[in-house]
Each structure stands twice: as C-alpha cells, then as structure tokens.
Amino acid sequence: MNMSLRRLMTIVKKEFIHIKRDKASLGMAIMMPIVFIMLFGYAVNTDVENIKIAVMDTDHTVQSRELVSKFKNSDYFCPDVYVKSTKELEKLIDNGDVKAGIIIPSGFSKKIKTGKNPQMQLIIDGTDPTIARTALQNGMMLTEMYSVKIQEKELIKKGLNNNKSKNIDVRTRVWYNPNLESTKFTIPGLIGLIMQNITVMLTAFSLVREKENGTLELLIVTPIKSAELILGKMIPYIFIGSIDFLIALFFGSYLFQVPIEGSLFLLIVLGFGFVICSLAIGMLISTIAQNQAQAMQMTIFFILPSVLLSGFIFPMEAMPKLIQSAGYFIPLTYFLKILRGIILKGIGLNYLWKEVIILFNFGMILLIFASIRFKKKLD
Amino acid sequence: MNGEVAIITENITKKFGEFTAVDKLNIKIPKGSIYGLLGPNGAGKSTAIRMFCGVLTPTEGKGEVFGLDVYKDAEKIKQNIGYMSQKFSLYEDLTVIENLNFYADIYSIPKKVKNERIEDIINMAGLNGREKNITKTLSGGWKQRLALGCCLMHKPRLLILDEPTAAVDPVSRRIFWQIIYKLAKQGITILVTTHYMDEAESCDEVAFIFGGKIIGKGNPKKIIEEKNAKNLEDVFIKYVEEQTGEKVQSSFDKIKFIQS
Numbered sequence: 001m002n003m004s005l006r007r008l009m010t011i012v013k014k015e016f017i018h019i020k021r022d023k024a025s026l027g028m029a030i031m032m033p034i035v036f037i038m039l040f041g042y043a044v045n046t047d048v049e050n051i052k053i054a055v056m057d058t059d060h061t062v063q064s065r066e067l068v069s070k071f072k073n074s075d076y077f078c079p080d081v082y083v084k085s086t087k088e089l090e091k092l093i094d095n096g097d098v099k100a101g102i103i104i105p106s107g108f109s110k111k112i113k114t115g116k117n118p119q120m121q122l123i124i125d126g127t128d129p130t131i132a133r134t135a136l137q138n139g140m141m142l143t144e145m146y147s148v149k150i151q152e153k154e155l156i157k158k159g160l161n162n163n164k165s166k167n168i169d170v171r172t173r174v175w176y177n178p179n180l181e182s183t184k185f186t187i188p189g190l191i192g193l194i195m196q197n198i199t200v201m202l203t204a205f206s207l208v209r210e211k212e213n214g215t216l217e218l219l220i221v222t223p224i225k226s227a228e229l230i231l232g233k234m235i236p237y238i239f240i241g242s243i244d245f246l247i248a249l250f251f252g253s254y255l256f257q258v259p260i261e262g263s264l265f266l267l268i269v270l271g272f273g274f275v276i277c278s279l280a281i282g283m284l285i286s287t288i289a290q291n292q293a294q295a296m297q298m299t300i301f302f303i304l305p306s307v308l309l310s311g312f313i314f315p316m317e318a319m320p321k322l323i324q325s326a327g328y329f330i331p332l333t334y335f336l337k338i339l340r341g342i343i344l345k346g347i348g349l350n351y352l353w354k355e356v357i358i359l360f361n362f363g364m365i366l367l368i369f370a371s372i373r374f375k376k377k378l379d
Numbered sequence: 380m381n382g383e384v385a386i387i388t389e390n391i392t393k394k395f396g397e398f399t400a401v402d403k404l405n406i407k408i409p410k411g412s413i414y415g416l417l418g419p420n421g422a423g424k425s426t427a428i429r430m431f432c433g434v435l436t437p438t439e440g441k442g443e444v445f446g447l448d449v450y451k452d453a454e455k456i457k458q459n460i461g462y463m464s465q466k467f468s469l470y471e472d473l474t475v476i477e478n479l480n481f482y483a484d485i486y487s488i489p490k491k492v493k494n495e496r497i498e499d500i501i502n503m504a505g506l507n508g509r510e511k512n513i514t515k516t517l518s519g520g521w522k523q524r525l526a527l528g529c530c531l532m533h534k535p536r537l538l539i540l541d542e543p544t545a546a547v548d549p550v551s552r553r554i555f556w557q558i559i560y561k562l563a564k565q566g567i568t569i570l571v572t573t574h575y576m577d578e579a580e581s582c583d584e585v586a587f588i589f590g591g592k593i594i595g596k597g598n599p600k601k602i603i604e605e606k607n608a609k610n611l612e613d614v615f616i617k618y619v620e621e622q623t624g625e626k627v628q629s630s631f632d633k634i635k636f637i638q639s
Contacts, residue, residue: 006484007484009484014470014481017473021472213468215468215469215470217466217468218462218469219485221460222485223458377433377436378429378435
C-alpha cells in the first residue's frame with residue numbers, strides 16, 4: 001500500500017478547517033478537561049470528615065463530657081446534636097440527619113472511679129459503607145485512646161506508674177501517599193479517565209458524520225486510501241487530545257496539589273501514546289456505526305464500563321476473575337497504572353515497560369483494524 | 380468485451396438482504412454518448428449507478444467499465460469516472476476554493492496545472508468573486524455547478540450523474556445541460572438519471588428501469604414512435620401501467636372522508 005503524503009496532508013488540512021469553523025466544538029474540547037477535573041476532582045472524594053453525630057449523655061459528668069469532646073476534637077465527627085431519648089436518636093438516624101450516635105449511660109463516671117468497666121454505645125448508620133467504616137474505625141480508636149488514658153491516670157493514682165502494658169510496638173510507614181489522601185489516588189486516575197472519554201468522542205463521530213452528510217460517498221470514488229483517510233482524520237485530533245492531556249495534567253496536579261514525582265517528559269510521551277490509542281478506539285467506533293446516534297450509543301457502551309473495569313475507583317483485585325479479565329481489554333487500565341506509577345511512585349520505564357508495550361500494541365492493532373474495517377464501499 | 384463501450388453489464392444484480400434492488404440488469408453504454416437512466420423513485424437507478432462507480436459491490440452478474448472489472452478493479456475504475464451523487468456532497472463548511480483545492484489535491488493534480496483547472500472550473504460555474512464564500516451559503520444552481528466542477532477536476536472519461544437537476548431552478552437546469560452537451564462533444568461519456576422527460580428526450584439513448592429491471596430501452600424518438608406515444612412522459616406512464624397492470628390515475632377517490 002503506497003501512501004501518498006499529499007493526500008494525507010489534504011485530509012489533515014481539511015479536518016483542521018472543520019475544527020476551525022466549528023468554534024463551539026473546539027471550545028468544548030478545550031473546556032472539558034478543565035471543568036471535568038474540577039467537578040470530579042472535588043466530587044470523587046472518599047475521605048469522610050465531619051460525620052454528623054447525635055449525643056445522648058445521661059451521665060452528665062466531667063468524664064462523659066470529656067469523652068464527647070474527644071469526638072469533637074477529631075476531624076471525623078461533628079457531635080452537635082444532643083438528644084434526651086433513644087427514640088429521638090432513632091428518628092434522627094432514620095431521616096438521615098445524623099449518621100451515627102453515641103449513648104453514654106448514667107453511672108459512666110462512677111464505674112471509672114470505682115475501677116469497673118464503664119460502658120457506652122456507638123450506633124452507626126450502615127447504609128453508606130464508606131461513612132460507616134470511617135465512623136466505626138475512628139469511634140473505636142477514640143474511645144480506646146480515652147480508656148487507655150483513664151487507665152494510666154488510675155495507675156498513677158495507685159502509684160504504679162511504671163507498670164506499662166507490654167504491647168507489640170508496630171511502626172507503620174505508608175509509602176507514596178503517607179496521609180492516605182484519596183485525591184492523591186483519584187486525581188491521576190481522573191486525568192486518564194477524562195482523557196479517554198474526550199478523545200474517544202472526538203473521533204467516534206468523524207467518519208459517521210461524513211457518512212450522514214453524503215460527503216463520504218464522494219470521497220469513496222476518489223483515489224484516497226483508507227489508511228490515508230483514517231490517519232489524516234486522526235492527526236488533528238492527536239494535536240487537540242495532547243493539548244487536553246496537558247491541560248488535565250496541569251489542573252489536576254496544581255489544583256489538588258498532587259506533585260508529579262517521576263519524569264514529566266516520560267509522562268507526556270506516554271500520554272501522547274494513550275491519546276493515539278483512544279482516538280483509534282473512537283475511529284473504530286466510527287467505522288462500525290451507521291449514523292451519529294449509533295456512534296453515541298457505542299461510545300457510551302464503551303465509556304461507562306471502562307470507568308469501573310479500569311480500576312479507576314474500585315480496585316481490580318476485588319473483582320471476580322472474569323470481570324477482572326474484561327478490564328485487561330481496556331487501554332485505560334494500563335494507562336492508569338502508568339499515571340499512578342509516574343505521578344505517585346515516581347517510577348520509570350524499568351518498572352512500567354510491560355504496560356507501555358501493551359498500550360503500544362493496543363494502539364497499533366486498533367489503528368490497523370480501523371483501516372481494514374473501513375472499506376471504500378457503502379455496502 | 381467491446382472497446383467502443385464505456386459500460387457493459389451482464390445480469391448485474393444487487394440484493395440488500397431479501398430485497399433485490401437491481402435485478403439482472405443488462406446495459407451497454409457506447410463511448411461518447413449521453414445515456415439516460417429513467418424510472419420512478421425506488422426503481423433501482425441509484426443502486427445501479429453506485430455499482431458502476433465501485434461504491435457498491437454487485438451481488439452477482441458481470442460488469443465492466445472501460446474494460447475494467449467492477450469487482451476486481453473498482454479502484455482503477457474510480458480514476459476514470461467523475462461521480463455526482465443525488466445529494467449535494469461537497470463540504471458545506473469549506474469555502475468554494477477550499478473545496479476545489481481539496482479535490483485537486485485528493486486527485487493529485489500536478490501543481491502546474493492545478494491552479495489553471497481551478498480557475499477554469501470557477502469560470503464555468505460562474506463563481507468568480509465568490510471563491511471565499513462558505514459553500515453552505517451558495518444557491519442550488521451554484522452548488523450544483525461547483526459539484527460538477529469538482530468531479531471534472533481529474534478529467535474523467537465517464538461522468539456519472541445521479542439526478543443532477545432535482546434541486547435546481549429551470550435556469551440553472553438549462554445552463555447545466557448546456558455544459559453536459561459540450562462535455563459530450565469533447566468525447567466524455569455521460570450517464571445520467573433523471574425524472575425530467577425533456578432532459579431524457581435529449582439523451583442519445585435511454586433505459587427505463589422499474590422494480591430493478593429494465594423494461595425498455597433505445598433511442599428516445601424511436602421509443603416514442605414504437606409506443607405510439609406523444610412524448611417520453613407518455614411512454615414512461617405506459618410502461619409503468621404495463622408493469623403494474625393498473626391505470627396511473629388520480630387516487631383522489633380513495634380519500635372519501637374529504638369528499639362531501
């Protein structure tokens with residue numbers, strides 16, 4: 001197949017004119033990464049803070065108030081609602097005003113003073129497991145810390161100062177994201193996801209639009225080769241897609257303070273590769289779809305599962321094997337590994353070569369497949 | 380096959396699933412002639428034409444364009460033909476000159492002659508001074524002549540026109556046909572589909588298609604004589620009546636609810 005550079009450049013030029021004349025679409029393509037990064041960056045956040053909590057304190061002592069203030073002083077709880085009965089508490093949880101409640105029974109401080117085991121109750125609304133888990137873990141931790149403190153006080157009183165319990169001393173060290181901020185995890189993923197969605201859409205309509213307008217019929221009777229047409233239509237979008245990638249990368253990293261630990265150059269080069277890969281997916285959709293409505297449906301059919309299957313939010317390890325393997329057919333899965341690897345871990349090609357090779361092959365196969373699928377025929 | 384024919388087919392057939400759009404069509408178009416393909420809507424004219432252009436692959440039968448096989452040599456055929464589809468299909472958001480440049484470059488017209496040809500086409504289409512207009516804003520007649528110009532860009536030996544005058548006014552129609560006659564005089568073979576019987580009467584030869592089949596062909600004047608008709612329109616209607624076994628008449632009587 002002898003490609004003609006002149007014909008290829010003619011298509012490229014024509015596509016650039018289309019883009020230039022359609023200012024609204026161009027504006028959308030540039031604004032989308034900015035808006036999406038801001039919208040999703042703030043929305044996709046699994047760090048739960050300020051859980052509204054109701055307090056039923058029937059003890060009314062210094063100790064019970066001290067326990068409540070421990071909850072208040074942590075960033076996780078907001079114990080601003082005081083109730084007098086369990087019924088009242090139940091009602092608040094039922095209608096969702098509070099997500100948890102603590103009940104401190106009378107005699108709480110008496111039991112502390114007399115050296116008995118004091119009791120309290122933590123009630124949690126389990127409908128949202130993320131909130132419930134945070135409330136449970138932190139509620140337990142806070143009360144445990146408080147009871148250790150009381151025990152120590154008691155021991156000091158009794159003059160048994162040195163009798164500290166002998167626990168295993170665990171020194172934890174969390175790498176790459178020491179504060180376990182969820183934005184550090186979601187932002188790189190978000191950059192990949194946004195890139196995929198924008199670029200797939202850019203090309204998904206390019207051929208079908210010509211099919212619908214009838215201009216393709218005229219192109220078919222010219223000597224244009226299908227590879228020239230496919231490639232020529234992609235080149236302007238590679239350009240736009242790469243600009244989108246830089247915008248998403250800049251806003252994601254800058255607004256959400258996610259520094260890029262690894263090589264920026266490598267990241268940009270691989271991002272460029274991913275743009276080509278997902279543009280090829282869009283192009284393939286464009287060769288299959290008969291009209292623009294179908295192209296839209298196919299794009300959604302591809303994009304929605306890829307959000308979940310690529311490991312963007314939910315870890316692939318938690319999925320059944322079959323679902324997991326479906327994720328391996330989505331280029332985004334590999335690009336997310338690359339993004340997180342370079343941005344968070346600061347690793348380079350020596351660790352990521354496998355993902356890079358797979359992504360490269362994906363791009364090539366998709367492009368060749370799209371070129372073959374596009375026959376210069378209407379039947 | 381014959382060296383003096385532009386298109387020759389033998390039982391060429393196109394099926395879309397169960398539906399047979401073109402049924403065993405036999406056609407022979409001499410070089411340099413103006414050949415009219417006539418028939419009601421949905422008769423299979425466009426499908427037949429698209430097979431000659433290499434846009435559709437025939438389901439069965441044989442077909443040759445300038446001795447080139449429609450199955451194997453579709454790409455070579457494309458270099459020899461200019462095709463104007465039913466719908467205006469230049470890029471509407473490009474300017475006149477951008478469209479012309481596009482087709483000149485797609486056909487790899489040598490740089491030396493490119494500007495000359497583009498200038499000629501602009502003159503032919505009467506688009507002087509409108510080179511930088513967005514094509515969408517042009518009137519029907521101009522669009523049509525520009526489209527014709529684009530498909531003449533590579534000097535094709537055969538011009539295939541699918542209802543070229545369906546969307547233009549009588550003046551533009553007249554101008555268009557004058558251009559067609561002159562092109563034929565240059566030796567370019569012209570295959571045209573049309574509904575206009577006055578246009579059909581000025582063809583060298585016509586073929587009537589109905590239900591995917593040819594139901595009559597020959598020189599327009601001879602057909603009129605043979606059928607003992609006033610004009611081609613009468614012939615057309617007689618043919619349709621023969622085929623359907625029904626009189627072509629007003630079906631007004633059928634909408635009883637409107638008659639008091």
